[in-house]
Amino acid sequence: MLAEIEEEFAEQHRTTAAHRFRSRGDIAVPSSLHHYYAFHTGRALPSDLDxxxxxxxxxxxxxxxxxxxxxxxxxxxxxxxxxxxxxxxxxxxxxxxxxxxxxxxxxxxxxxxx
Known part of the structure; x- marks a missing residue:
């Protein structure tokens, strides 16, 4: 999934990876993009984790x-x-x-x- 995201959003991924520290324009791959991408591509389900x-x-x-x-x-x-x-x-x-x-x-x- 992460490799696919890196390929699909190559420019944004490269820009984010090039920053030594987090920047406002970075994409949040592990904390949100991965989850939404997986859901919207039919490979994840919503949960009710408390x-x-x-x-x-x-x-x-x-x-x-x-x-x-x-x-x-x-x-x-x-x-x-x-x-x-x-x-x-x-x-x-x-x-x-x-x-x-x-x-x-x-x-x-x-x-x-x-």
Whole structure:
């Protein structure tokens, strides 16, 4: 599927791949284009996966993370940052670290110590 997308949208794919960091004009191949392309070409089906999306740059991010921990009712969640800059990193680390430790208290075998 990914090879087909790369061939079908060759120019956009090349432009995106040439950027060292993400740019506004990039195509989002693994996070959305793949799914929509697969669906519209008859090779994927919609699902009702119960998930949450939390944008860390939004003022309600802390409340959303608290709700995720308290309810534990989602099969999956996505943590994203859409509008932050370097000045926001310290606050985001302070927000995320306790959440991730509480959500995933046991390390998995491939994690590095510390």
């Amino acid at each position: 998930y949450a999306y939390v944008d860390l740059s939004r003022p309600n991010a802390a409340a959303r993370l608290d709700r995720l921990l308290a309810d534990r009712d989602r099969a999956a969640f996505c943590l994203n940052d859409t509008r932050s800059d370097e000045a926001d990193i310290t606050g985001q680390v302070a927000l995320l670290h306790p959440f991730l430790v509480a959500c995933f208290p046991l390390p998995v075998p491939y994690e590095l110590p510390g």
